[in-house]
Amino acid sequence: MRVAVAYPPIDSPKGVPLLSQNRQFQYFNNPTFIYPVLPATAATVVANAGHEVAWMDGIASQQSYTEFVDEVDRFAPDLMAIETKTPTVKAYWRIIDDLKVRFPDMRIALMGDHVTALPEESMTSSNVDFVMTGGDFDVSLLGLVEHLSGGGPPAGLYYRDGDDIRNTGKFESLTRLASVPFIDRKLTKWELYAYKNGNFKYTPGTYTMFGRDCWWRRGGGCTFCSWTTTFPKFGVTTAERALDEVGQLIELGVREIFDDTGTFPRGAWLEKFCNGMIERGYNKKVTMGCNMRSDALTEAQYQLMGKANFRFILYGLESATQSTLNRLNKGTEWDDIKQATRWAKNAGLEPHVTCMVGYPWESYEEAKRTVDLTKELFEAGSIDTLQATIVMPYPGTALFREAEESGWLRTNDWDRYDMREPILVSPIPDEKLLALTRSLYTSFINPKFVIRKLASIRSKDDFSYIVSRGGRYVAGHLKDFARSRTSKSS
Ligand code: SF4
CATH class of the missing domain: 3.40.50.2300 (Response regulator)
Structure with a gap:
């Protein structure tokens, strides 16, 4: 066929x-x-x-x-x-x-x-x-x-x-991932995705998924996340097999790998993988990145990740308001992120945080607090990059169901669920919400941060990542949330 x-x-x-x-x-x-x-x-x-x-x-x-x-x-x-x-x-x-x-x-x-x-x-x-x-x-x-x-x-x-x-009834979840073959990267044209990605410092880069998808399951996972619905059970490959895949990618010429498991495996799996990276010498040949929860690791495990050559580590901060984190079933405390990013940074990693504004229950003061506290993390040097989005209630998620029941949905026109405008009702006017999103991007463009970043340039890769591509991506994001979009779409 x-x-x-x-x-x-x-x-x-x-x-x-x-x-x-x-x-x-x-x-x-x-x-x-x-x-x-x-x-x-x-x-x-x-x-x-x-x-x-x-x-x-x-x-x-x-x-x-x-x-x-x-x-x-x-x-x-x-x-x-x-x-x-x-x-x-x-x-x-x-x-x-x-x-x-x-x-x-x-x-x-x-x-x-x-x-x-x-x-x-x-x-x-x-x-x-x-x-x-x-x-x-x-x-x-x-x-x-x-x-x-x-x-x-x-x-x-x-x-x-x-x-x-x-x-034919309910789909089944595949949990034994060790039997899944390594991806045929040539067949799937991996180089199309190896360069134009703002998260890669070293190119060519590529993605893996050692797990499907996120081990955070208590209470059904985060209410806004659709991945716990599409993967009702968490599955993960073995650390040895993950290392074999890394080895194969190194042979292909890959310089940076981002593992996009919803949250990277923790505990003994993580330690085995990191030790394997070091024992096999892969830590000298490739840089790793992953998604992480702020409550998942010890300081010693961050140190081990540093030795295994992890660089980019992405946390979902979501909000600086604890009651919002509780309501999202995030299962973390605001203080966790401060400690985790500090430990990650001390281990030589470059933390990236994603956060969201536009929750129906959050006031302008609370959303602004997310911006201000994120700024503080930048100023403390605990965060290298960030991503700001407007919260979206995707069908299938607990947040979507809550929004339907509470009358929070402004539209069912799926074309508009693209983060250009708020879909959930909010006490914050659209224009102020988009301005807040923009201000999250501009929060790190302060003289101290720029000087620190410029001083950290050691190589051509650093220069291209920080100055050339970094600038382009920030400009692009600011345009993505430009003022005109609200007036056009709402
Ligand atoms: S921790 Fe991340 S991947 Fe896991 S359920 Fe929450 S949002 Fe989804």
Whole structure:
């Protein structure tokens, strides 16, 4: 069977959609392309099973729609699998309907967190043939391919039976990841994503996912996070196998790896992995990065990560108001972040924090407090970079359900769930909210910080990361949250 794993290009005046491997969707003015680990694993698994697979990322390839259609025409897939998220689903319904007219024999499947939450919506709103629910795209895509080749259908599949829409029940979570093959990086064009990514100091860089997805499960995980819904159970590969994958990537020429497990494995797994990085000498050849929770590690474990050559470490700060953290089921204390970033920094890591504003229950003073306390972290030298977003209630999350029940949703037009405007009602006027978001980006541009950063330049990589790419990304983010957007969209 001929199978395409595709991201059709979306022509939008808002910028380039950051669709692949992204937890909080945004259109970016300065494009960042993140390697889509899960679709790439799915492509690999299907190819390994003897099928002909084409990787068609029209977004990262910066193709026009016509160029994308020409590529589809040349490859003539029997099946195309497309990942979508909430803000792109309507555009993809239109594209799917167009593709079904142009290529009536090609079957199309949608996958991703949005369609996992609302599978029937896409079946009734477009001519898509299948919706694959759940986050283990490798399992569901291979299952669908085998089904189309004569086997039984996989769990979690929505399909058409004449005019009826049927499904095969709840999807299953894959938890034993040690049997998942290493991604065929060449097949999945890894170099498309190796350079245009503001998080990489050393290029070429790439992504891994040693775990799916986050071990923070108490009370169902953070209420705004859709990844705990798409991966109801946490699974992780072995530390040895993770190290083998790192070794393979080093041979490929990779200089920096970001492991995008929702929260990187902790405890004995983490120590085994770090010791393995040191024993195998990988810490001299590649730089590691990961997502981390602020309450997860000891000071000694941060020191070990430093020795293993971890650099970029990303924390979800979310808010500086404790009652907001409690309400989000974040399970952390505000003080945790201060201690964790200090320990990380002392170990030589470069902490990055993400935070959000626009919670329906937060006052302007509380949101501003997040900005002010983040500034303090910068001034204390505990944080190197940050990302600011407006809180988004994605379907399938506990926050979305809470918002529906509380009447907080301003719209169900998914096109608008792209962080350009608040979707949740807020006591803070839109313009003030966007100004706060911008001020989070500008909070670190103070003379002391600039001098410290310039003084830290030791190499060409430092220069390119701090001065050249860093400046471009900040300018891009400021444009992403520019003043004009509110007046246009609200
Ligand atoms: S810690 Fe991060 S990945 Fe885990 S549930 Fe919370 S937001 Fe999601």
